[in-house]
Amino acid sequence: MDRYEQVTELARRRGFMWPSFELYGGAAGFYDYGPLGARLKRRIEDIWRRFFVIGEGFAEIECPTIGIEEVFRASGHLSGFSDPLTECKECKEIYRADHLIKHIVEVPDALSAEEIYRMIKENDITCPECGGELSEVYEFNLMFRTAIGPGNRHPGYLRPETAQGMFINFQRLLRYYRDSLPFGAVQIGRSYRNEISPRQGVIRLREFSQAEAEVFIDPRNKQHPRFSEVKDLRLRLYSREAQERGQVEEMSVGEAVERGIIAHEILAYFVARTYEYLLAVGVDRERLRFRQHKADEMAHYAADCWDAEVLLDRLGWIEIVGIADRTDYDLRSHMALSKANLSVFVHYPEPVRRKRVAVKPDMKVLGPRFKGRAKAIADALQAMSVADLKGDTIKITVDGETYEIERRLVSVEEIEEEIRGEYVVPHVIEPSFGIDRILYTVLEHSYHEEPVEDEMRVVLRFLPGISPIDVAILPLMDKDELVEPARRIFDEFRRCGMLAEFDTSGSIGRRYRRNDEIGTPYCITVDYQTLEDGTVTVRDRDTMQQIRIEADRAVDIIRDLMSGALCFSEAGMPVKS
Numbered sequence: 385m386d387r388y389e390q391v392t393e394l395a396r397r398r399g400f401m402w403p404s405f406e407l408y409g410g411a412a413g414f415y416d417y418g419p420l421g422a423r424l425k426r427r428i429e430d431i432w433r434r435f436f437v438i439g440e441g442f443a444e445i446e447c448p449t450i451g452i453e454e455v456f457r458a459s460g461h462l463s464g465f466s467d468p469l470t471e472c473k474e475c476k477e478i479y480r481a482d483h484l485i486k487h488i489v490e491v492p493d494a495l496s497a498e499e500i501y502r503m504i505k506e507n508d509i510t511c512p513e514c515g516g517e518l519s520e521v522y523e524f525n526l527m528f529r530t531a532i533g534p535g536n537r538h539p540g541y542l543r544p545e546t547a548q549g550m551f552i553n554f555q556r557l558l559r560y561y562r563d564s565l566p567f568g569a570v571q572i573g574r575s576y577r578n579e580i581s582p583r584q585g586v587i588r589l590r591e592f593s594q595a596e597a598e599v600f601i602d603p604r605n606k607q608h609p610r611f612s613e614v615k616d617l618r619l620r621l622y623s624r625e626a627q628e629r630g631q632v633e634e635m636s637v638g639e640a641v642e643r644g645i646i647a648h649e650i651l652a653y654f655v656a657r658t659y660e661y662l663l664a665v666g667v668d669r670e671r672l673r674f675r676q677h678k679a680d681e682m683a684h685y686a687a688d689c690w691d692a693e694v695l696l697d698r699l700g701w702i703e704i705v706g707i708a709d710r711t712d713y714d715l716r717s718h719m720a721l722s723k724a725n726l727s728v729f730v731h732y733p734e735p736v737r738r739k740r741v742a743v744k745p746d747m748k749v750l751g752p753r754f755k756g757r758a759k760a761i762a763d764a765l766q767a768m769s770v771a772d773l774k775g776d777t778i779k780i781t782v783d784g785e786t787y788e789i790e791r792r793l794v795s796v797e798e799i800e801e802e803i804r805g806e807y808v809v810p811h812v813i814e815p816s817f818g819i820d821r822i823l824y825t826v827l828e829h830s831y832h833e834e835p836v837e838d839e840m841r842v843v844l845r846f847l848p849g850i851s852p853i854d855v856a857i858l859p860l861m862d863k864d865e866l867v868e869p870a871r872r873i874f875d876e877f878r879r880c881g882m883l884a885e886f887d888t889s890g891s892i893g894r895r896y897r898r899n900d901e902i903g904t905p906y907c908i909t910v911d912y913q914t915l916e917d918g919t920v921t922v923r924d925r926d927t928m929q930q931i932r933i934e935a936d937r938a939v940d941i942i943r944d945l946m947s948g949a950l951c952f953s954e955a956g957m958p959v960k961s
């Protein structure tokens with residue numbers, strides 16, 4: 385069994401996750417989270433909230449997971465959100481065509497369907513299942529289509545990303561942030577992609593969870609006020625040039641911006657925060673790198689794009705987060721289709737005075753002549769450029785009506801005006817996290833095996849605060865005199881809002897092993913000494929060391945151990961094993 389199989393087997397057996405619809409034979413690309421997996425996922429999402437909602441002050445919103453056609457026409461998903469597909473002419477198995485040439489081209493995303501097909505032919509690639517000939521490659525749109533209401537008049541699409549919700553609500557969010565940039569909004573929720581042939585557990589799902597932030601910034605200023613907080617962090621960067629050489633470089637975030645490797649401070653800031661977040665949930669630093677998109681791999685509108693990639697057994701380097709500078713593409717696309725104004729007036733620090741030549745209408749004549757319409761006509765005349773004042777009459781159209789004004793009724797004069805700011809279409813920086821891929825990575829990177837007394841001990845070394853269960857309360861034996869005081873401790877943990885588990889089944893050794901396997905950081909055992917002196921043992925998952933503490937202080941001590949305020953060896957009297 386390789387590590388991938390060990391982890392998925394443990395995840396299934398212990399109640400983290402398993403393929404959906406098993407009762408009816410299953411369906412590829414769908415997974416259920418069981419009692420432990422759902423809790424682990426919630427914790428990973430809550431830490432994400434701590435970083436991005438609380439830490440960055442981004443507003444969390446919640447939009448429908450079904451979108452109407454206009455949204456995806458504007459976003460480009462209707463025309464361009466597809467993957468290349470090929471089918472075996474013999475056994476009819478379907479494949480992602482670009483995946484079949486991954487060993488020849490490292491990043492095949494940039495190739496067209498024709499180019500991929502040519503490579504398949506030139507390299508004699510056949511069906512991996514039966515060796516049959518593969519069909520021509522064509523693009524398959526990944527969006528799930530449905531109908532809104534009865535009939536087919538209103539198509540709907542299950543959203544392939546959460547991001548569109550933030551773009552669609554841009555005007556309301558801008559108002560919420562009192563009309564000033566920068567600001568950010570996030571969503572954590574389900575996205576749907578009808579992936580061509582998902583075969584990698586929760587790494588490639590047809591329904592998955594994303595946590596996405598859209599940060600709207602002033603395009604003229606790509607510096608970040610808090611950059612100094614992250615500039616000394618050292619990251620493993622796989623830049624475009626480093627990919628040419630095939631060697632990852634380690635450098636500080638500050639250096640990466642100075643050397644022009646990461647395009648600007650804001651993007652680098654979010655690469656750094658992503659790094660901190662991934663370490664905080666338990667991704668192994670040594671199996672994490674940031675890979676820059678190659679120019680032909682990046683969307684045409686993007687200015688720079690970095691993926692957080694993790695090294696997984698069997699699967700190799702896998703993208704778990706994408707961080708992109710999407711420029712003003714999204715807002716401009718929605719502006720073009722909806723005709724709404726999605727620009728922002730940004731004030732200059734000081735008003736600027738500027739001289740210009742302006743058209744001045746003669747209101748003494750125009751006022752009495754046009755009465756109620758005079759103001760609108762004067763505004764239209766003032767909006768004209770001096771170069772357009774040709775001939776003896778000027779033609780203007782106001783509210784659909786055309787007027788002819790004598791040229792002598794307008795003069796030209798130089799005026800000085802005060803300009804307080806200008807309209808800009810914000811650029812968008814988007815960190816986009818795949819929660820399921822992060823969860824699987826945390827499981828695999830936490831998985832350890834070690835021989836203990838002729839047996840292999842399996843431990844999930846979750847960070848405290850990540851493990852689905854904070855503490856297990858174990859009466860040494862299933863006897864009333866031990867079960868009752870153990871229950872009282874258990875109730876106290878629950879009363880204080882901690883996730884405790886109560887377990888009386890099997891030998892104490894087996895219960896320890898079971899808790900090691902699900903990553904419970906501490907086990908509290910109630911034994912006969914508890915009845916004499918009110919103390920219990922606490923066992924540390926990683927070292928297997930035990931200490932004795934007073935049962936009355938158990939909640940406080942476990943809480944301090946989990947927060948790091950207390951170190952295990954100093955928390956109580958050591959117990960010799």
Ligand SMILES: Nc1ncnc2c1ncn2[C@@H]1O[C@H](COP(=O)(O)OP(=O)(O)OP(=O)(O)O)[C@@H](O)[C@H]1O
Nearest residue numbers: 586587588589592703704705706816817818820821
């Ligand atoms: N089918 C999927 N199943 C699970 N997670 C996914 C899936 N597709 C995307 N994600 C997650 O959402 C994040 C952001 O989505 P994005 O559109 O950047 O992915 P992507 O580049 O299309 O991914 P890939 O190239 O692997 O299909 C990814 O980094 C990944 O963690």
